[in-house]
Amino acid sequence: MLETRNLSVFYGRHRAVEDVSVTVSKGEVVVMLGANCAGKSTFLRAVSGLTPVMTGGSVVLDGRDITHHPPHAVVEAGIALVPEDRGVFGDLTAHENLILGAHPRRARPHQAQNLDRVLSLFPKLAERRKQVVRTMSGGEQQMVAIGRAMMSAPSILMLDEPSLGLSPLLCSELFRALARVKETGVGILLVEQNAKQSLAIADRGYLLDNGHIAAADSAEALSRDEKVKRAYLGAG
Amino acid sequence: MALGMVLTVENVSKQFGGLHAVQGVSFGLEENEVLGLIGPNGSGKTTMLNLISGAYKPSAGRIALYGKDISGSSANAIATMGVARTFQIVRMLPSLTVLENVAAGGVFGHGRRWGQELEESARSLLTRVGLKNAEDAPVSVLTYIDQKRVELARALISDPKVLLLDEWLAGLSASELETGIALIKELRAEGRTIIVVEHVMDAIRSLCDRCIVMNSGAKIAEGAPKNVLADSEVIRAYLGTADA
Amino acid sequence: MTAREKRYLVLGGLVFVAVAFLPFADTGYWLSLGISIAMYTVLATSWALFSGPTHYISLATAAFFGLGMYVAGVGVDLLPFPVLVLLAAAGGAVLAAVVGLATLRLSGVYFVIFTLGLAELVRQIVTWVQTTMGSSSGLYVLTGITEPMIYWQLLALAALVFLVGWWIGRSRLGFALRIIGNDEVVAAHSGINTARVKVMLFVISGTVAAVTGAILAPRWTYIEPTIAFSAMISFQVVIMALLGGAHRLWGPLLGVIPFTFLSDQISANFPNQTTLLFGVAFLLIVYAIPNGVVGLVENLLQGRKWRSG
Numbered sequence: 001m002l003e004t005r006n007l008s009v010f011y012g013r014h015r016a017v018e019d020v021s022v023t024v025s026k027g028e029v030v031v032m033l034g035a036n037c038a039g040k041s042t043f044l045r046a047v048s049g050l051t052p053v054m055t056g057g058s059v060v061l062d063g064r065d066i067t068h069h070p071p072h073a074v075v076e077a078g079i080a081l082v083p084e085d086r087g088v089f090g091d092l093t094a095h096e097n098l099i100l101g102a103h104p105r106r107a108r109p110h111q112a113q114n115l116d117r118v119l120s121l122f123p124k125l126a127e128r129r130k131q132v133v134r135t136m137s138g139g140e141q142q143m144v145a146i147g148r149a150m151m152s153a154p155s156i157l158m159l160d161e162p163s164l165g166l167s168p169l170l171c172s173e174l175f176r177a178l179a180r181v182k183e184t185g186v187g188i189l190l191v192e193q194n195a196k197q198s199l200a201i202a203d204r205g206y207l208l209d210n211g212h213i214a215a216a217d218s219a220e221a222l223s224r225d226e227k228v229k230r231a232y233l234g235a236g
Numbered sequence: 237m238a239l240g241m242v243l244t245v246e247n248v249s250k251q252f253g254g255l256h257a258v259q260g261v262s263f264g265l266e267e268n269e270v271l272g273l274i275g276p277n278g279s280g281k282t283t284m285l286n287l288i289s290g291a292y293k294p295s296a297g298r299i300a301l302y303g304k305d306i307s308g309s310s311a312n313a314i315a316t317m318g319v320a321r322t323f324q325i326v327r328m329l330p331s332l333t334v335l336e337n338v339a340a341g342g343v344f345g346h347g348r349r350w351g352q353e354l355e356e357s358a359r360s361l362l363t364r365v366g367l368k369n370a371e372d373a374p375v376s377v378l379t380y381i382d383q384k385r386v387e388l389a390r391a392l393i394s395d396p397k398v399l400l401l402d403e404w405l406a407g408l409s410a411s412e413l414e415t416g417i418a419l420i421k422e423l424r425a426e427g428r429t430i431i432v433v434e435h436v437m438d439a440i441r442s443l444c445d446r447c448i449v450m451n452s453g454a455k456i457a458e459g460a461p462k463n464v465l466a467d468s469e470v471i472r473a474y475l476g477t478a479d480a
Numbered sequence: 481m482t483a484r485e486k487r488y489l490v491l492g493g494l495v496f497v498a499v500a501f502l503p504f505a506d507t508g509y510w511l512s513l514g515i516s517i518a519m520y521t522v523l524a525t526s527w528a529l530f531s532g533p534t535h536y537i538s539l540a541t542a543a544f545f546g547l548g549m550y551v552a553g554v555g556v557d558l559l560p561f562p563v564l565v566l567l568a569a570a571g572g573a574v575l576a577a578v579v580g581l582a583t584l585r586l587s588g589v590y591f592v593i594f595t596l597g598l599a600e601l602v603r604q605i606v607t608w609v610q611t612t613m614g615s616s617s618g619l620y621v622l623t624g625i626t627e628p629m630i631y632w633q634l635l636a637l638a639a640l641v642f643l644v645g646w647w648i649g650r651s652r653l654g655f656a657l658r659i660i661g662n663d664e665v666v667a668a669h670s671g672i673n674t675a676r677v678k679v680m681l682f683v684i685s686g687t688v689a690a691v692t693g694a695i696l697a698p699r700w701t702y703i704e705p706t707i708a709f710s711a712m713i714s715f716q717v718v719i720m721a722l723l724g725g726a727h728r729l730w731g732p733l734l735g736v737i738p739f740t741f742l743s744d745q746i747s748a749n750f751p752n753q754t755t756l757l758f759g760v761a762f763l764l765i766v767y768a769i770p771n772g773v774v775g776l777v778e779n780l781l782q783g784r785k786w787r788s789g
Contacts, residue, residue: 011377035409035411035412036379036381036382036407036408036409036412037379037381037382041379041380084380085325085380086325131255135252135255136278137277137278137279137282138277138282138324138325138403139276139277139278140277140278142277161407164406164407165277165324165403165406165407165435166277166435167274167275167276167277167435167474168435168437168474168475168476169276169473169474169475169476170276170277171435172476173476193407193408193409195409195410230411231409231410231411232409232410233410289669290668290669291665291668291669310668310673311665311668311669312667312668312669312670312671312672312673312674315668315669315670315671316671320669321669327663327665327666328663329658329659329662329663329666330662331658331661331662332658332659332662336655336658339655340655340659340666340667340670341670342670343652343655343656343659343670343671343672344652344656344670344671344672344673345670345671345672346671348671350652390666390670394670394671
């Protein structure tokens, strides 16, 4: 289980994330909603060790404190992040990108197995294994990024706006794939603007507003909430 | 109604090695219309925009802007004729400030200006896209969405006649989306001709006069959004369900 | 022009006038050092005009420098010296334009290797021409031009380079260069003719290097290809410019002055280990101040601003 306690991040004097405490259990999908400057991406980066956090807060994975660990140690501990800009290696092939994801010592023995799992989640990647990622479309690159994170056999998978730039069909496929990932026992923390589809597969959700947790509830309750409907689900 | 053709794309193809990214696509763009370019990921939409903006040269076929063949023209020549664009994955100039990133679009080419005039237009455009008070910040501190705003302002500072928007609305929350759609409508009201590549169907319905659907590099449908989005082929290849 | 810019201009002018008096104080060791500093200031500053904002590392300085030196050497008995300087400028400009048009579409490391090869190619051609047409491989450059005159010519050229650099920095051209250095795709889509801008700047720095070579030819009295086209010149220019800081007009100067003193001390005291100590010194400097002297100075100024603010 991933647990953050009173996590805060400051940029200079600007408070980006303040006292955020969340939990994500294995086999659970948790969605984090919020406006575009609410601090969601910063929070994910802080958990991953990419952004320094203030003393006083902590990140705990399965009872082990990994606060202030460098990013590679966080991945080794079992947390993988799919960043918003995807961060794929454009000059490498899809296959090479995926294999690089299996770099953590923990993941190496199960590389072949994990690869099969990723390719069954995203069959298109099997077709395009030898294609250089730079020449792939945005949506295909997104699949490579998610697949690469899955290759590290994480216990917690964090995704920053994975549906960005995906066609409606792929978007539904993505959410179905995430539901399947969840069934394999991985805990998923999802930051999304597509509130409708993400709440549909989520167990619980948090609303982040101006760096704070403004609400926490079951996904079902959140999708019925009037405020959430207005701000995130659109009028229609 | 037809005010004349701004852009004509005739039988255009683009190959990368053995990959046929765009195959024999033809369409026209009328003055002051908003054209939606939709289709599955990897269907060649961004390649099509790259061909129009001059980032790529077509392998075959002809593209004409205001009747002039631009198939072999360089990107800077096409930009100078009044075509501006945004990029699907934002391209910021990391060592420049936010204001300079916007000003960069207006130094040369179409609507070129300099000095006080350039700075003032950059400021007013930043306000227009909803990014006040960030002018002197390094562009790297902005969120991804704010960087997209900077990119639109950079495209607009050249006062373009044709605007190519590559998934500019992607990643906006429901309320931000409304503002974004209103902004694009305003740009059209100013007389600009716009091509939008989008996956947000609400935006396509409310913005576009016509839509072109691409799949595997070819055009599979063309027409008013409500007809195109009801097309069974489009539903099968792109939407998945009747209402996404 | 703002008041601040005027102040800097006046200050810069005064510095130039002050250092112009050097030959009256000493015509031996210090003047010789002054000529070295002036030469490398001109070369490194003009190099940085192009390579600073665009990040295209050119190792072709020696090609232009040597070309200028040879124009002066070949023509010294035929034409007045000022005409030779102009001819050298024209030669440098043409060579830079040809090379620029052919190679500036190469990116990164390929451009570096090409420019390095260019200097070697020009050197080989000159050697071949000399040995087949003439008897010896060298040229005598005997003129009445004295060391102080060389020094003043270099100072005047340096002043010109700084003025041109300052003008570029505040012009559209300078802004376009910075945009190109950040992202050429964005630059092209903003209507900037990237090839033209890059070639223009490459021509400016090539021209200046050729003129520098022509001015310095009389100092060496006997020139041969290995001296005039020495790759060391190209490398030293790059090292000094980066050491000082290539993103500011006055940055390379801050690299040239300490490096010239340092290399002078090393070669005077350790004539047999010069190259080794050069290397060690270079490694230590890069390790200690990765952002160049300019970075160091800017950090200090920044720190002071924060403390007082």
